[in-house]
Amino acid sequence: MQKRTIKRKFDFFRNYFLIKPTLFSEPKINNASLSDFFFFDCRDGRDTKITIFNIYSQINPDKPTEDEVKIFIFDYNGKLNKKIDFTLKFNEYREIIFSKYNISNFGSFFIFHSTKNILDLERKGSYPSERGYVGYRNKDSLWNFVHGNRTCNYLSNSKIKTIMAYSLFETIYTPQVNFDDTNFFKLIFNNPLNRKIKINIKCFNLTNEIVSSVKEEIISYGTKIIAFKNKEIKYLKIYSRLMFCRPLIYKEYKKDFDIFHA
Amino acid sequence: MFYYFFLNSQSDHLKSSINIVNHAPHSLCDSDLSNLHINYFYSNGEKWKFNYFGEIKKNELININKDDLGIKVKHKSIFVCLSEKKNIDDDYLQNSYKLEKIFHPPMRSNIKIFNNYSAASYQGEIPAIFLKKKLSLVSCSPMIQKMKGIKNFFYLVNLSNSPEIKEFKVEVLNIEKQKISELICTTNTVNFFDIEKINKTNDLVYIFKSSEYGGIPLYFSVNDDYTNMSIEHTHPPVEHVVFGDRSYFQRKKKTYWFENI
Numbered sequence: 001m002q003k004r005t006i007k008r009k010f011d012f013f014r015n016y017f018l019i020k021p022t023l024f025s026e027p028k029i030n031n032a033s034l035s036d037f038f039f040f041d042c043r044d045g046r047d048t049k050i051t052i053f054n055i056y057s058q059i060n061p062d063k064p065t066e067d068e069v070k071i072f073i074f075d076y077n078g079k080l081n082k083k084i085d086f087t088l089k090f091n092e093y094r095e096i097i098f099s100k101y102n103i104s105n106f107g108s109f110f111i112f113h114s115t116k117n118i119l120d121l122e123r124k125g126s127y128p129s130e131r132g133y134v135g136y137r138n139k140d141s142l143w144n145f146v147h148g149n150r151t152c153n154y155l156s157n158s159k160i161k162t163i164m165a166y167s168l169f170e171t172i173y174t175p176q177v178n179f180d181d182t183n184f185f186k187l188i189f190n191n192p193l194n195r196k197i198k199i200n201i202k203c204f205n206l207t208n209e210i211v212s213s214v215k216e217e218i219i220s221y222g223t224k225i226i227a228f229k230n231k232e233i234k235y236l237k238i239y240s241r242l243m244f245c246r247p248l249i250y251k252e253y254k255k256d257f258d259i260f261h262a
Numbered sequence: 263m264f265y266y267f268f269l270n271s272q273s274d275h276l277k278s279s280i281n282i283v284n285h286a287p288h289s290l291c292d293s294d295l296s297n298l299h300i301n302y303f304y305s306n307g308e309k310w311k312f313n314y315f316g317e318i319k320k321n322e323l324i325n326i327n328k329d330d331l332g333i334k335v336k337h338k339s340i341f342v343c344l345s346e347k348k349n350i351d352d353d354y355l356q357n358s359y360k361l362e363k364i365f366h367p368p369m370r371s372n373i374k375i376f377n378n379y380s381a382a383s384y385q386g387e388i389p390a391i392f393l394k395k396k397l398s399l400v401s402c403s404p405m406i407q408k409m410k411g412i413k414n415f416f417y418l419v420n421l422s423n424s425p426e427i428k429e430f431k432v433e434v435l436n437i438e439k440q441k442i443s444e445l446i447c448t449t450n451t452v453n454f455f456d457i458e459k460i461n462k463t464n465d466l467v468y469i470f471k472s473s474e475y476g477g478i479p480l481y482f483s484v485n486d487d488y489t490n491m492s493i494e495h496t497h498p499p500v501e502h503v504v505f506g507d508r509s510y511f512q513r514k515k516k517t518y519w520f521e522n523i
Contacts, residue, residue: 125506
């Protein structure tokens with residue numbers, strides 16, 4: 001236990017000063033359950049859904065157990081909007097369609113799992129992690145699926161904590177995709193930290209010149225959608241002290257949209 | 263090094279492309295960048311057929327449409343390799359995992375299926391280590407869509423370091439482990455199936471499994487007039503846990519699904 005505490009502190013300093021950083025550090029409690037911070041969008045006829053499995057059936061299926069699921073839904077201002085709790089039996093799953101829960105506007109949500117049974121997780125030094133497949137759609141269209149963006153938070157005594165690394169210095173994240181196949185795209189960021197983050201986006205053309213630049217702040221647990229209408233943009237770079245500042249990318253086409261993580 | 267692939271389609275309404283990107287995904291691995299070469303290749307069952315596409319300079323980004331490669335390869339399963347060596351051969355493929363640089367996060371490509379109205383893509387790659395490993399498959403998917411007028415397809419992308427094209431079985435089960443269907447896939451192929459028959463049951467989740475071979479499972483849905491589409495892969499079982507002995511839990515899940523009732 002003491003070894004783990006020392007490692008966590010060591011990882012914190014490595015990340016803070018960018019000395020062989022780890023990007024993530026282990027949770028502070030042994031029985032933590034982790035979640036991605038998933039985006040949802042219910043504006044103007046749009047809808048979002050996710051199918052939640054009994055995660056312990058996926059991890060330790062030889063020890064059938066119930067899964068107590070807690071969903072924390074935050075609005076785009078980082079305010080806790082709704083909590084949904086339910087229990088899943090062994091191999092059970094539940095489809096959550098956001099519009100059916102009177103959720104409007106947009107924001108982000110966590111899904112935390114817990115069980116009363118003792119499984120092999122603690123003994124093996126591992127933690128369950130909800131990575132989910134989220135479907136997005138415009139009114140009457142099919143669901144456009146994308147899996148979770150990054151494992152980032154866990155629940156400790158009803159408080160949400162993060163494993164994401166934050167540094168004293170800015171690092172740069174470059175999505176490995178071109179943007180010149182669309183006239184309109186959006187970057188969707190959410191902030192899993194309990195502090196405000198700043199991001200700076202620089203967009204480049206084919207000859208590596210900056211054609212657009214945006215600076216934004218995102219409050220704790222908040223979500224920001226940043227839209228770009230510039231056919232000249234070939235690629236972009238994201239500067240932030242949040243070390244793995246990876247957005248969801250939304251590209252609009254003539255009759256539909258594509259959404260994927262960077 | 264990393265490998266990529268084109269998504270084949272049975273429809274002339276859909277085209278396939280990949281973005282090859284020679285940017286470091288993160289500034290922490292900027293120093294690892296160098297000019298690289300793009301080769302594309304396929305297997306004829308006995309030998310790999312390699313073709314040189316061109317060089318990609320440091321910090322450059324190239325989009326390749328499968329149609330650009332010519333009519334001769336239109337119906338073949340085409341894989342793409344980004345390498346430091348200009349001309350690759352059988353020997354390179356067999357040993358490429360030894361040459362793999364450690365990028366963190368990995369060098370990914372935007373693998374896309376598209377037409378004039380819409381597109382669906384995901385960020386993916388085939389890590390070189392996959393070519394050497396004996397893979398198996400357990401993919402639990404909630405992404406098969408039931409709405410009227412929506413067609414669903416299953417991709418399984420398999421690539422190994424031997425050019426042999428061998429058949430293997432993929433079974434489709436429901437969550438109660440009841441067998442619904444069986445698909446015959448081949449190695450070194452971008453396998454592609456219309457799963458309309460499977461989708462006639464009331465299940466919302468299907469499990470695609472094979473103890474013989476594995477690959478990257480992808481679920482593609484498209485509407486009747488090809489204007490609305492979705493594609494996404496499922497995670498390998500190891501992604502359900504973080505830290506510690508993750509492969510222990512992957513083995514547990516695979517053992518459960520490979521056992522008969």
